[in-house]
Amino acid sequence: MPDDHRYIDADTVTERIDRDLLLPASPPEVWEVITSDGWLAEHVELVLVPGGEARFTDRDSMRTGWVEEAAPPVGNSTGVLVFWWGPDGEPGTRVELTLAPEGEASTRLRVVESRPLEALELIGLTLPGQGGTRHGPSMLALA
Amino acid sequence: MFNALADPNRRRLLAAVAGSPATATELASDLPISRQAVVKHLSALADAGLLERERRGREVRYRMTPEPLSDAVGWMAEVGGQWDQRLAGLARTFGPSGAQRGEMPR
Numbered sequence: 054m055p056d057d058h059r060y061i062d063a064d065t066v067t068e069r070i071d072r073d074l075l076l077p078a079s080p081p082e083v084w085e086v087i088t089s090d091g092w093l094a095e096h097v098e099l100v101l102v103p104g105g106e107a108r109f110t111d112r113d114s115m116r117t118g119w120v121e122e123a124a125p126p127v128g129n130s131t132g133v134l135v136f137w138w139g140p141d142g143e144p145g146t147r148v149e150l151t152l153a154p155e156g157e158a159s160t161r162l163r164v165v166e167s168r169p170l171e172a173l174e175l176i177g178l179t180l181p182g183q184g185g186t187r188h189g190p191s192m193l194a195l196a
Numbered sequence: 197m198f199n200a201l202a203d204p205n206r207r208r209l210l211a212a213v214a215g216s217p218a219t220a221t222e223l224a225s226d227l228p229i230s231r232q233a234v235v236k237h238l239s240a241l242a243d244a245g246l247l248e249r250e251r252r253g254r255e256v257r258y259r260m261t262p263e264p265l266s267d268a269v270g271w272m273a274e275v276g277g278q279w280d281q282r283l284a285g286l287a288r289t290f291g292p293s294g295a296q297r298g299e300m301p302r
Contacts, residue, residue: 070276074283076290086289092282162286164279168271
């Protein structure tokens with residue numbers, strides 16, 4: 054079952070979707086499919102380097118964003134693709150796809166989508182610095 | 197308001213109260229900090245609009261404020277549903293042995 058019912062997570066306090074799926078294919082085979090047209094969107098343009106552009110076009114919508122990390126799996130190694138996406142002009146969410154080999158010829162694909170920035174905006178603040186100790190007065194200065 | 201969540205004990209308190217409304221005394225029994233410290237954290241969370249106080253006689257119960265999070269719940273449902281669809285499609289692509297979490301193929 055999905056793991057994302059705890060919309061307040063004691064460790065992160067971000068909204069977070071967490072899914073995984075075991076597929077009977079090698080990590081490179083899965084990587085090929087999930088980065089090609091048709092899965093993330095009808096048309097997928099990904100520049101697979103950190104900071105690379107990302108564009109996801111569907112028939113009636115488009116998301117844009119950028120690549121945070123792209124490590125294609127080689128052979129039976131683990132691959133990672135992290136990108137941010139969102140409708141144009143709206144705050145993005147972070148998607149982390151991990152392809153881990155499992156057994157001889159299977160891959161566990163894990164998907165985590167989170168929106169830490171959105172969560173901050175939701176509660177009306179810009180990103181704070183590292184702040185707040187248990188007894189620090191700063192935590193109480195919330196106005 | 198985010199500062200109100202910077203402290204791990206505070207996040208634990210919020211998570212606990214999200215599960216079910218509770219008094220400071222009940223919450224203190226689950227945390228390695230004093231009741232007094234719990235009350236202070238709860239006050240900060242309430243001041244930040246994340247918790248509400250509910251007074252019943254001599255007892256004060258704290259519960260989640262639904263407002264800031266209702267949007268989160270909607271987002272989770274929508275985006276979670278999209279991923280379910282994508283993953284189901286992927287399982288079909290790779291054949292009938294594709295299995296959801298925790299199940300081995302074949």
